[in-house]
Amino acid sequence: MKLQEYQSKHIFARYGILIPRGRVAATGIEAKNIAEELGGRVVIKSQVLVGGRGKAGGIRLAKSPREAEEVATSVLRMQIKGLPVRKVLVDEAANIEKELYLGITYDRSAHKPVMMASSAGGVDIEEIAHQSPEKIARTYIDPLLGLRDYQARDIAVTIDLPRPFWRSFIETAHGLWRVYSESDATLAEINPLVITTDSRLMALDGKIVLDDNALFRQPDLAEMRDQDSEASAEREALKFGLSYIKLEGKIGCMVNGAGLAMATMDIIHLYGGEPANFLDIGGGAGADKVAAAFRIILSDPNVNSVLINIFGGITRCDEVARGILAAMDDVKTEIPMVVRLVGTNAEEGLRLLSEANMITEETLAEAAQKAVAVAQGASS
Amino acid sequence: MSILVNKHTRVLVQGITGHEGLFHTQQMLAYNTNVVGGVTPGKGGEWVLDGKVPVFDSMKLAVEATGANTSVIFVPARFATDAMFEAADVGIPLVVCITEGIPVQDMLLVTNYLKLKNVRLIGPNCPGLLTPGESKVGIIPGNIALHGNIGVVSRSGTLTYEVLYAMKEVGLGASTCIGIGGDPVIGTNFIDVLEMFEADPRTDKVVMIGEIGGTDEERAAEFIASSMTKPVVSFIAGQTAPQGKRMGHAGAIIERGSGSAAEKVRALQSAGVRVASHPEEIPDLLV
Numbered sequence: 001m002k003l004q005e006y007q008s009k010h011i012f013a014r015y016g017i018l019i020p021r022g023r024v025a026a027t028g029i030e031a032k033n034i035a036e037e038l039g040g041r042v043v044i045k046s047q048v049l050v051g052g053r054g055k056a057g058g059i060r061l062a063k064s065p066r067e068a069e070e071v072a073t074s075v076l077r078m079q080i081k082g083l084p085v086r087k088v089l090v091d092e093a094a095n096i097e098k099e100l101y102l103g104i105t106y107d108r109s110a111h112k113p114v115m116m117a118s119s120a121g122g123v124d125i126e127e128i129a130h131q132s133p134e135k136i137a138r139t140y141i142d143p144l145l146g147l148r149d150y151q152a153r154d155i156a157v158t159i160d161l162p163r164p165f166w167r168s169f170i171e172t173a174h175g176l177w178r179v180y181s182e183s184d185a186t187l188a189e190i191n192p193l194v195i196t197t198d199s200r201l202m203a204l205d206g207k208i209v210l211d212d213n214a215l216f217r218q219p220d221l222a223e224m225r226d227q228d229s230e231a232s233a234e235r236e237a238l239k240f241g242l243s244y245i246k247l248e249g250k251i252g253c254m255v256n257g258a259g260l261a262m263a264t265m266d267i268i269h270l271y272g273g274e275p276a277n278f279l280d281i282g283g284g285a286g287a288d289k290v291a292a293a294f295r296i297i298l299s300d301p302n303v304n305s306v307l308i309n310i311f312g313g314i315t316r317c318d319e320v321a322r323g324i325l326a327a328m329d330d331v332k333t334e335i336p337m338v339v340r341l342v343g344t345n346a347e348e349g350l351r352l353l354s355e356a357n358m359i360t361e362e363t364l365a366e367a368a369q370k371a372v373a374v375a376q377g378a379s380s
Numbered sequence: 381m382s383i384l385v386n387k388h389t390r391v392l393v394q395g396i397t398g399h400e401g402l403f404h405t406q407q408m409l410a411y412n413t414n415v416v417g418g419v420t421p422g423k424g425g426e427w428v429l430d431g432k433v434p435v436f437d438s439m440k441l442a443v444e445a446t447g448a449n450t451s452v453i454f455v456p457a458r459f460a461t462d463a464m465f466e467a468a469d470v471g472i473p474l475v476v477c478i479t480e481g482i483p484v485q486d487m488l489l490v491t492n493y494l495k496l497k498n499v500r501l502i503g504p505n506c507p508g509l510l511t512p513g514e515s516k517v518g519i520i521p522g523n524i525a526l527h528g529n530i531g532v533v534s535r536s537g538t539l540t541y542e543v544l545y546a547m548k549e550v551g552l553g554a555s556t557c558i559g560i561g562g563d564p565v566i567g568t569n570f571i572d573v574l575e576m577f578e579a580d581p582r583t584d585k586v587v588m589i590g591e592i593g594g595t596d597e598e599r600a601a602e603f604i605a606s607s608m609t610k611p612v613v614s615f616i617a618g619q620t621a622p623q624g625k626r627m628g629h630a631g632a633i634i635e636r637g638s639g640s641a642a643e644k645v646r647a648l649q650s651a652g653v654r655v656a657s658h659p660e661e662i663p664d665l666l667v
Contacts, residue, residue: 106484108564108594108631111491126636143488184485213630214483216458243628247620258562258628259536259591260659262617266641267658269620278621280628311538311545313521314407343524343545364542364660 001210004047006089007224008206011183012190015175018202022091031072034090035065041093044071045205046078046085049229051124056080061093083228094204095197100159101125102173103189104141104180112140113180115147115173119159121192147177168201183221184214233296240292241282249274250375252297252306252335254290256281256315264309267364273372276303283315287326294331307371308339309364317341317349325356336374340367382511382556383531383576383583384474384500385450389515392448392472393418394463395455396428396435400478404454404519405429411522413515416446439470450474452508452517457481460504464490468499475567476517477504484630487565494567501567505630507537507559520544520557528553530666531577533570534589535562535596535631539617542659543587550663555583562629564593570600578608585611585666588653590644592618593632597644605651613665614648615656616641 009019025031046058062068099122137158152173180188187209215222237244255261265275341349361367395401396418424437436442451467460479508518512527525544534540577583590597619641
């Protein structure tokens with residue numbers, strides 16, 4: 001789960017990281033009032049959870065409260081990469097001497113959080129990593145020890161930070177470490193971290209990504225979820241314990257297990273079709289769960305055939321077949337379904353389904369080819 | 381022979397009285413796995429499954445009474461971290477965590493701590509291990525695999541079952557099958573398992589089933605090229621997965637420009653690994 005810039009910076013401030021004075025506005029008038037309080041020159045920043053806000057015209061300078069009102073009004077009418085701008089952050093404009101980057105994420109292979117910094121801030125860190133990796137300083141943090149002073153100092157030295165800023169840099173680094181660890185973040189990033197013309201270190205922009213699996217113990221942060229950034233079908237699926245992701249193709253997929261669901265999408269592609277979705281129905285495929293999965297798959301108007309691929313291990317295939325038949329009674333549809341069951345009692349399961357006039361196949365390759373053929377027949 | 385688990389494995393089930401724990405304990409017993417006891421705090425002294433399996437209040441008491449050498453964890457995500465620490469602190473050398481949904485930062489602590497204690501962790505978010513005909517520690521259906529000479533290692537669950545079943549259909553069996561888990565931070569990675577299969581005299585070939593996310597497959601490819609004499613065949617799931625989306629498994633995500641299936645396939649092929657274009661093709665590559 002991603003947090004908005006204003007939410008991220010609000011959390012930074014709680015951990016002693018300096019941020020610009022500013023507040024969030026939902027209307028032009030509110031933006032004007034905030035600009036007046038701040039004393040004039042402000043930056044109006046759209047709050048949407050996508051990258052490239054600046055390039056899209058979603059971050060703009062306003063030199064007076066009146067201009068702030070105009071700019072905010074127009075930014076609040078924007079859509080950036082399909083997401084509506086519902087709020088703008090009105091920040092006092094900073095006088096920037098230099099832009100840096102400071103972030104913490106974790107390294108999957110090293111099993112450690114890693115702090116990264118660069119003297120080339122303000123741009124996409126992935127671009128820096130790609131084009132000039134030598135400009136990024138990294139230090140692994142032992143999760144059992146936490147960040148140590150010397151590590152932050154080493155980073156300051158590596159990025160050639162002038163000595164007078166070391167102390168505040170180390171404090172900022174510790175603040176960010178606490179943000180990262182105490183928020184259960186998977187990414188906490190200040191970009192840019194600026195040196196102002198009056199010699200302060202300040203977080204001008206920030207991003208926090210939270211670990212969805214830890215939200216149960218972060219109730220305050222969980223409430224900050226932005227509904228716009230998630231497709232409604234994906235949210236609906238979660239309620240039924242289904243993992244669903246919409247894709248662009250025409251062949252709906254219903255599969256048990258994440259790896260097998262990906263493999264099913266891949267084989268559809270291999271035989272010349274395109275999957276309409278990823279859907280993992282999880283363990284045990286009872287009729288109500290199957291019916292919910294059907295409804296979600298069929299809510300996508302592009303879908304013109306469905307491939308059901310179930311491996312019966314401990315859940316027997318005949319039970320799965322009965323679940324599918326019961327769900328079909330519930331969700332009445334004309335869309336053709338191709339079913340492939342394999343594993344325990346597969347023969348019995350396939351017999352039940354073919355008696356009910358469903359298209360059944362024994363192998364995944366055959367089932368995928370059939371689903372592709374059916375989908376092409378339907379669209380021609 | 382086999383790796384990690386065999387008929388001498390003495391298993392404790394953490395979370396044995398829960399719905400999943402009880403069901404799979406029954407399945408493990410049906411496979412003749414030597415389940416010597418279980419732990420559920422507050423239920424010590426009870427016996428479950430027709431009085432066959434004793435329940436203890438803590439891992440300490442359970443290990444003292446049973447001499448167990450392996451634990452399998454079925455407790456819910458918010459308690460699983462503690463369960464892993466408890467198993468490690470009582471000196472269990474092999475911990476298998478089935479639980480899905482454990483916070484990443486907990487896993488960073490657990491993996492670093494368990495390494496200090498020399499404890500081997502399999503998982504989390506994994507189906508566990510199966511040495512066909514000898515022992516099943518976890519949830520891999522026992523009836524879908526034959527005993528044989530092929531080592532199987534995978535980040536996935538049902539996709540692995542597919543492959544075991546497809547192998548069985550043509551008479552191929554597994555020496556040991558290990559699901560290492562679909563999370564981004566896991567205790568045992570591909571290289572760890574490949575090393576064990578390379579050293580195991582009863583394993584002649586290896587099947588490695590990977591998926592998008594991270595660079596574990598790329599590292600494995602380097603290891604295969606430099607240190608393995610046994611042939612490895614592979615399948616990588618997620619060729620058609622979009623960037624930046626978690627495909628069911630917490631660890632299955634292409635992010636920050638790395639983790640795509642194409643990169644993994646390229647790395648494996650250049651290490652001499654034959655990569656199947658779909659899972660049913662794997663048995664063909666093994667004969």
